[in-house]
Amino acid sequence: MKIREVALQIINQVLNEGAYSNLLLNETINQNDFNQNDIGLLTELLYGTIQYKMTLDYYLSNYIGDKKVSKNIRNILRMAVYQKVYLDKIPDHAIINEAVNLTKKKYKGFVNAVLRNVMRQGIRPLTEIEDKVIRLSIETSHPLWLVKMWTKQYDFDTAKKICMINNIKPYQFARLNLFKDKKENIIKRIEELKINYHLTSIDEGIYLQNDNIANTHLYHKGYVNVQDLSSMYVSKILSPKKGERIIDVCSAPGGKSTHIAEMMGDTGEVIACDIHEHKIKLIENHSKRLGLKCIKPMLIDARKLTTKFLEESFDRVLVDAPCSGLGVIRRKPEIKYNKKPSDLDEIIKMQKEIIDEAIKLVKKGGVLVYSTCTINKKENEKMIDYILDKNQRFELNPLPFQKLNLGNEGYCQIIDQIMGADIFFIACMVKK
Ligand SMILES: C[S@@+](CC[C@H](N)C(=O)[O-])C[C@H]1O[C@@H](n2cnc3c(N)ncnc32)[C@H](O)[C@@H]1O
Structure with missing residues (x-):
């Protein structure tokens, strides 16, 4: 054909x-x-x-x-x-x-x-379209309701920036498995394969030019994983420590769980939950390939976490929530045409139910990270207000963001602050 x-x-x-x-x-x-x-x-x-x-x-x-x-x-x-x-x-x-x-x-x-x-x-000519919001919608091919939403939640220039980013060819990033080997050794192996790469703002993150590392023996033997750079920032902000007990409540296919386990040197325990049975296998496969034993995949609906786990029993809890996915439109452009405003409201209900359960698992002095691959204040900033209003013992933690040059707020809507990385939202809270 x-x-x-x-x-x-x-x-x-x-x-x-x-x-x-x-x-x-x-x-x-x-x-x-x-x-x-x-x-x-x-x-x-x-x-x-x-x-x-x-x-x-x-x-x-x-x-x-x-x-x-x-x-x-x-x-x-x-x-x-x-x-x-x-x-x-x-x-x-x-x-x-x-x-x-x-x-x-x-x-x-x-x-x-x-x-x-x-x-x-x-x-x-597109200049025939007088209304600048309608023109932006047609010029960048985004449904008008979406452009209006971003213009209202931010401003016209930010909406324009988001729409433009969504039409750029996505960058490819890979994560070096620093639990398996030293950075210089893995880089040497990558160079031996003549793969073009650049270092990034994260020690274990590399940017790949065109090459598909997932086809190589380095990937199959677990020296590297394919993961977007923003996604790596989530585990960085969670800041896991050796020997801790951590739960990733929406974890398949396991990108962040495996990163967390690598950062902990495969010590402690990472409970990796997901609601879909077929996706549990993906977490198992990635863990095995990357040589990680401290990950325990578990089939569970995160809206029912306390039926399985004791309250205040985890050092760190990650909620990488199911979301509208508006941050990864450049990878899946049909998302922008398939979503309806009512889908967004439905997903918010689910996010709140997951958060309500996940938050109970955080120990005193423990950490909660909430992240999404979307840009919609109702799923992001407003969700943080929801958490903080309802749970007086939690407060935002700006420290990990400061270390990574992502501001002082304790949360960050990544749009273009990290070169080439996906649009993402990350917030970090500690329990007093
Ligand atoms: C954004 S993805 C997670 C990506 C993952 N953290 C990673 O880095 O590879 C959200 C995941 O939540 C799962 N999910 C959706 N609803 C859920 C629920 N009620 N309980 C647990 N997992 C759920 C989906 O199956 C999906 O795998």
Whole structure:
């Protein structure tokens, strides 16, 4: 199958049937014998078309008007216009030919005519849109309610920054397993594999340029783990100490639990809970691969923690809550189209129920870290108000943030403070 055909198939599945772009892309790459150029083009066409869906529809609206167009044909046109507007190297005639080849006989003439008009007459300037919030929504392809929410919760410039970040190609980071070996030794092994890397603001975090470290023996033997840099900051802020008893109440696939265990030199106990049985296996596999024995995966609903654990029995409690995921839109661009405001309210209810239970497990003098990979004050800052209002014995702890240059508040909404890292929220509280 040709690359554009594969791309179209995935775009159809993601935009028309609710599939996840990142999972389908990985699956497709693993099942086929594509070369690097093919993988590059497939990734570009797939993510670009999904990422800019609304912008592309705006450009197409002049040429399609209110004609009824099937979802498949619309996606063929979107992918073609994406190549015209955002990619340099593909000549107009090639874009049109490839699009027409993807189209069933009956509609070939229509696709050909629309695209010839686009190439001849060009695209509508976005400056035609007078309202700057609507323009931002179309220009960066984010639903208007989302842009309005960020503009209201922050301001227009911050909303713009968030939308732009969401359209940037995500950085790849890896975590060195410093429990297994010294940093210089692992770095030497990475250099032997000719993998391009840069050091980061965290000792164990490296930034990778293009290379996929998860395919290497270094990954399989547990010298490295794939994890975003913001995610590493969460365990850093939790600041686990050797021999402590720690619980990560929403832990699958185990990125933070394994980091915590590494930081503790595999001493003490890390209870790694999750509500989904199939995900418990992922925590077990990662722990085994990374050579960590102090992690105890446990199938439990975090809204019922006190049915299994004694109150005030943990030194540190991590709530890496299920959330709306608005901080990882650049990795899963369909999130922005699939979420509705009512989904956000539902998730907040669940977060509160988890927090209500998790907070009871913190010892006197113990630490609670709350984190999400989203940017929505109701799930983040307001949730901290909820915790502090309800539990007078907790107070924010700014110290770990100060050490990491993340301000003095005791919480931080990471947007672009850490170069290339995902948008994330982290708060740290201590129990008096
Ligand atoms: C943000 S992810 C956790 C990521 C993980 N901490 C890591 O670093 O790899 C949230 C997790 O919460 C789990 N989850 C959702 N609802 C839950 C509940 N009620 N109790 C426990 N886990 C839950 C999901 O299955 C998901 O794996």
